[in-house]
Amino acid sequence: MSSTIAFIIIGVSVLFILGIKFLSSPKTARTGNLVAAAGMLIALGVLLKTDGTSVWAHGWSFNYTLIVIGTLIGLIIGAIGAYSVKMTSMPQMVALFNGLGGGAAALVASLEFQRGAHSLEGITAFIAGSMLFATLIGSLSFSGSIIAYLKLEGKFEKPMTFPGQNILNGLILLVILGLCGFLTFNASGGNATTAFIVMFSLALFFGVAMVMPIGGADMPVVISLLNSFTGLAVAADGFAINNLAMVVAGTLVGSSGTLLTLLMCKAMNRPVTNVLFGAFGSSGAAQTGAAGVVGTVKPIQADEVALLLAYAQRVVVVPGYGMAVAQAQHSVRELTEELGKRGVEVQFAIHPVAGRMPGHMNVLLAEANVPYDQLVEMEAINPSMDRVDVCLVIGANDVVNPAAREDKSSPIYGMPIIDADHCKTTIVMKRSMAAGFAGIENHLFYKDNTRMLFGDAKASLNALVAAVKAS
Amino acid sequence: MDTNVLFIFILAVFVGFEVISKVPSMLHTPLMSGTNAIHGIILFGGILVLADAATPLAQALGFVAVIFGSANVFGGFMVTDRMLQMFKKKK
Numbered sequence: 001m002s003s004t005i006a007f008i009i010i011g012v013s014v015l016f017i018l019g020i021k022f023l024s025s026p027k028t029a030r031t032g033n034l035v036a037a038a039g040m041l042i043a044l045g046v047l048l049k050t051d052g053t054s055v056w057a058h059g060w061s062f063n064y065t066l067i068v069i070g071t072l073i074g075l076i077i078g079a080i081g082a083y084s085v086k087m088t089s090m091p092q093m094v095a096l097f098n099g100l101g102g103g104a105a106a107l108v109a110s111l112e113f114q115r116g117a118h119s120l121e122g123i124t125a126f127i128a129g130s131m132l133f134a135t136l137i138g139s140l141s142f143s144g145s146i147i148a149y150l151k152l153e154g155k156f157e158k159p160m161t162f163p164g165q166n167i168l169n170g171l172i173l174l175v176i177l178g179l180c181g182f183l184t185f186n187a188s189g190g191n192a193t194t195a196f197i198v199m200f201s202l203a204l205f206f207g208v209a210m211v212m213p214i215g216g217a218d219m220p221v222v223i224s225l226l227n228s229f230t231g232l233a234v235a236a237d238g239f240a241i242n243n244l245a246m247v248v249a250g251t252l253v254g255s256s257g258t259l260l261t262l263l264m265c266k267a268m269n270r271p272v273t274n275v276l277f278g279a280f281g282s283s284g285a286a287q288t289g290a291a292g293v294v295g296t297v298k299p300i301q302a303d304e305v306a307l308l309l310a311y312a313q314r315v316v317v318v319p320g321y322g323m324a325v326a327q328a329q330h331s332v333r334e335l336t337e338e339l340g341k342r343g344v345e346v347q348f349a350i351h352p353v354a355g356r357m358p359g360h361m362n363v364l365l366a367e368a369n370v371p372y373d374q375l376v377e378m379e380a381i382n383p384s385m386d387r388v389d390v391c392l393v394i395g396a397n398d399v400v401n402p403a404a405r406e407d408k409s410s411p412i413y414g415m416p417i418i419d420a421d422h423c424k425t426t427i428v429m430k431r432s433m434a435a436g437f438a439g440i441e442n443h444l445f446y447k448d449n450t451r452m453l454f455g456d457a458k459a460s461l462n463a464l465v466a467a468v469k470a471s
Numbered sequence: 472m473d474t475n476v477l478f479i480f481i482l483a484v485f486v487g488f489e490v491i492s493k494v495p496s497m498l499h500t501p502l503m504s505g506t507n508a509i510h511g512i513i514l515f516g517g518i519l520v521l522a523d524a525a526t527p528l529a530q531a532l533g534f535v536a537v538i539f540g541s542a543n544v545f546g547g548f549m550v551t552d553r554m555l556q557m558f559k560k561k562k
Contacts, residue, residue, distance in 0.1 A: 016509060017486055023505045024494035030555040033505050037548045040512060047515050055522055063530065067518050070534050074514070074541020081542070082549035090554065094504050097547050101510050104539035107532050108516035115523070224503055231510045235483075239476060241519055247476055248483050249512040255487030256506055260499060267496060350497060358499035366557035373560055375497060 005046050013248040015039030020256055026372050043245040087367045088324045091357040092152045095223045098230055099145030105233035106138030110200065112240055117187035127240050128187045132180040134236035135196075136203045141229040143207030148223050151216045152356065160212040166277055169209050176202050214276065220357035221264050221275045228257025267352030269415045295446035297433070300453055302460055305427050306467030309335075312389035314345045316381065318418050319365065321355050322395020322431070323457055329368030331461035332394065336370070338468050348374055349381045349391075349418045351399035382419050391423035393444075395430070395457055401442045412440055426450045429457050501554050508547025514540030 016039050022032025047055045078097070085093045113131040116123035123131075150156065179199040186192055214222055231253025238246030265272045309315055317332060336346040348370065354361035362375055385391070393400055400420040403410040420426050421444050428450060444450055453460055494502055517540040521533030 013483075017490060019509070020487070020502075020506060021490045023502050024491050024498060026495075026498060026558050027560075029498060029501055029505075029558060030552065033501075033508070033548060033551045033555055036505065036509055040509070040544060040548075043512065044515065047518065049519060049522070055519060058522070063522050063524055063533075066530060066534050067521050067537055070517070070521070070537030071514070071541045074538045074543075075545045077538070078542040078544070078546025079549055082546045082553060085550065087554070090500060090504070090550075093546075093550055094500075094507055097504075097511075097543050097550070098507050100539040101507070101513055101543035101547075104513045104517055104536045104543065105510075107536035107539070108513060108520050111520040111524070111529055111532055111536070115520075115525075115529070227503055227507050227510070230513075231506070234510045234513045234516070235480065237513065237516045239480075241516060242476075243515060243519070244476065244479065246512050246515060247480055249509050251480050251483035252487040252490075253506045253510045255484045256491045257503075259488050259491055260494075260503060260506075263494075263496070264499065352496040352499075355500075357503070358496045359502070360500045362497040363500050363554050363557065366554075366559065369557075369559070371560055372497065372558050377496060 005048065008042060008046050009244050012039045012043045012245050015042070016249050016252055020252060048243070087364050088321075088356075089152075090360060090363060091220055091223060092149050094227070094357075095145045095149040095152065095219070098223060098227050099142050099149065102138045102141030102145060102226065102230040102233060104138070105230060105237055106135050106142060106200070106203075108237050109134035109138060109233070109240065110196070112237075113183075113187070113196065114193070116240075117192060123187055125184050129180075129184045130236040130239040132183055132199070134233040134240065135200060136176060136180060137229045137236070138233035139200055139203040140207035140210065141226045141233065143204045144211045144226050145207075145223065147208050147211040148219045148226065151211070151214075152219050154216075156212075159215045165209075165213055169206070172202060172206050172209065176206060210276075218275050220353070220360075221261060221268075221272070223357070224257060224261040224264055225272075225276075228254045228261060231255075231257055264353070264358050267358060267416070295448060297445050298451050300427065300451035302453065302463040303467050305451070305453055306464050306471055308390050308425060308427070309339055309344065309392075309464065310342060310468050310471045312339075312344055314347075314388050315339060315390045315392065316347050316349050316385070316388045316420075316423065318349045318351070318391060318393045318396050318400055318420055319354060319361055320394065320396025320399065321360075322397070324355065324361075324364045324395070326395060326431075326457035328394065328458040328461050329364055329370070331458050331465065333365075333368045333370050335461055335465050335468065336374070338465055342468075346374070347376050347381065349378065349385075349420075350375050351378050351396070351418050352416075354396065354399055378416060378418050385419040385422040388423040389425065391420045391426045393420055393426060393428045394461075397442055398440060400444050401440065402447070403440065403443045406443065410440060420444060421447050421450070424449065427453055429453045429455075429460055431456060501551055501558075504547060504551040504554065508544060508551055511540060511544025511547050514544050516540070 019036025022028040109131040235250030404415045517536035524530040524533045
């Protein structure tokens, strides 16, 4: 590698680091994304083959035509996906793109492994090991992401469990690792190709087996974890084909993704092992009964709510995924603007796992033009919740369930929640009395200061806007 | 094997941890999507293996790898940008 190219690669690495750094503040986030994209483009220009010659300096062959066509097809698929996806389906989209990346990493590693193993010089155990690692991690990330996508789309949302599942999965993993060990030192042996195909298929199957027992509500954590897996697979590929830009980019994603996964689990107050092996929803579904719930549900009409809101000093909105499903973001914004005109102080309380993925709610509200400085994180707003006149819970359920504080037998006991029950009056907007995504009874609905506004969230909100305007 | 690469790997692990340690949860989704786009650099791996592909099978698999990688990198950056352009401060 010439020193000019080395300097360019160093610059590209700095761009990736800055890109991720900028992504962690709302003011600079968009720039950060573009900075990383620019780094990618520059790295493409100086792409080197393993022998150190530029990939673009060779004579044009059919393979290059394939590269151009393939890249264009990918570009079109990516663009259609990126610009047509609804904001509510964002987690699915990330899962799909991640799966594609994992699949690509596995294919690249497989091809390099087969080529290296059958070349004259062979491959060293270290290179073979990193290619096998990339194949294993990449293919399980591929199949796991597809399952995560399907679960978020509502297909077999419930965890699929059977006794001895963790042991069976452990055994499969052992076989995979055994095959990898064998292949590391016998890359070109007689049974190598068969062993490789078996390993590849088992890794694909393992991705499915790993994600199937995890409930739909935990998919964001799974996607974040698989995202960091893909990063590591890409880094391992980078080792194998001696591409530093890939090593740096893959490793950055691998480590930041791991930290992000842990941060998400922390926000849900559950250890990551519990998410991956605990088969959450299955234990929760067993006890949906209203055990320990006292009080009755008290309905309220929109006109009455509008009066409460219009003459309040401080109103806090707690949005949930249900709000997004009802496409009610714009009506919510309209309502808050109307209240703002009357001098009511309005804030949004955002639970770390509101929506289907941490930060998902912020995206959904941003789409409806709610300024981000009106959004307050849970920890920041909880201490002042007892000075809130009206708390409007729209389509949120588990994140405001006081059972997390009060009921030790509840599956969500210990999860940090927004203290909606501490407000003077809490209005819960809900379609019906059905339980939430995790299937757990909500104690909030039965509190003395809680009123239920039943009906479609969007219709109710529009009624509220009209009533506030009139009052 | 060049140990320099391992050295870079270890440093990158720590940098990756460090740069996002203070990210607010409101940005988790764009951050996940943005880092997802960055590992789309696997497109380069696809280009390299396809450039050297010698058999029809290798060409076919390399072609698929290029499509996957390309969708990952372009789609990832585009969808992240689409999300982030909506984040606005109060005027």
